[in-house]
Amino acid sequence: MTKAQSKDEGSWGKLVRDIAVILLLVLGIHSCVAKPFYIPSDSMMPVLRNGDRLIVSKYPYGWSYASASFHLAPRTEGRWFAALPARGDIVVLEHPETRIDYIKRVIGLPGDTIELRGGALIINGKPVKREIQPMLSIPIDPNLPGPDSGLGRFATRDAAGRPVLELPIVRETLPGGATFDTIDMGPGYVTDDFGPIKVPADHLFLMGDNRDGSADSRVPSSMKGLGGPVPFEAIAGRAEIISFSTDGTAKWYNPLSWFTALRSGRAGTNLRPERDGSANRE
Template identity: 40%
Template sequence: MAKAQKKEGFLETVKTVVYAVAIAVVFRTLFFQPFWIPSESMKDTLLIGDFLFVNKMAYGYSRHSCPWSLCPITGRILASEPERGDVVVFRHPVNGSDFIKRLIGLPGDTVQMKGGILYLNGAEVPQTPAGVFSEVYERQGPMGNEPRCENAPVGQGGICTKSRALETLPGGRTHHVLNIDKAGFGDDTPVFTVPAGHYFFMGDNRDNSQDSRYGRAIGGVGFVPAENLIGRADRIIFSSAGSSLFYFWTWRADRFFKAVE
């Protein structure tokens, strides 16, 4: 009798664990996706080692935010339209890898960079100086990338700096942008007209981002189809300055539950 009760109790525990895992998987699949920042293309909004959850329901269902077997048979359903200034995770239109950038151009917009300044629909997007972004010149994250510096060359352990400005998009949303190069490759572009059903993305670290300014043939993302959007990044959960997320002694104390703006 005791053995039977013990076996029954064990089976109940196993069932509970299985149900909990199944619920967690469904919750992750439908609503949120963890994302870790591997590169410096979104500094200083997002740093290498930031760990966040992406809100997959921000824009509704798509084939990338929800498996077909769990989505309505109608396919994509827009809960709300993406807004200019959102920080968005999306699938690269060619290789399918996950990218995170800021949404700059909506369908029908014209986008151009002139002298490092953004122009939307022919109007200059204002920037105001916002000091300097500084960091130690050293290998960062598991990939061991070294930061690019406006004050290069910088030796190991030196202070790497980039000019910072506050950019104000139409509608009043603001965010920081960084500058590394004068007259860099992406500082002067042709006029891009965003097609219907597509979006134009840029990194906040403007001279260190392969984004919609660059064609897919040279590693950029070009215009991103709406169906490739995965979700919106709303809040950083925690951030590690070390080579692993699990090195808790390297976690940045000022980035716990920090809003993504």
């Protein structure tokens, strides 16, 4: 072997090692610190829209098998450095059966009794504060309404003739003070009446903000729901901020469209719920 051949082989070996280190570093950040997440549906409207891109932090609740990227880790019980979410946090989780990523809001903690009557949420026997808000007008685009959405019934046109969704909004305030907007499409939905059910130890009750269009803890797994309270170890992380949002018009072959497809006013939106200091705290 000549010196030139030895040098070439050494250079290739160093390149392979460098690439391996970079991949491991990216995988470690993805699994332990933060990762991007794409919103593919309307189940978390009005806070999150189909086409939003988020940053999800991995460390606030400790780590479990669900923290690993690409669902490669075997399922195990428990968490390392565990810390329970607060009511109102938006969390990403692995579906307990399918291992598909879901995003929902924490409504019930271990020991809570959850009930819905006529679409009104009741926690531990006390109705959650509900305040009707003005109708929310959101522009319709190729990403909104999302696939299989029931929000199309609210399509109309604004004063300028542009297509919009006029959405009925109800603001909820959970025990502990988390306050956020939900969509209530009206009576007649199966998920309007549920429970009561007590959340087991080491489990969480999760719901979507689009209350009549979310496959969550109220919905059987046979209907793509979560099938009840979710084990704490299935939680992968907490949604923190919207990094950017697109309207569905971008084309991979047209770089200019990557910019024109950006929705204005979405980037930088903080996804931590507001806290009402006057609410009862537990």
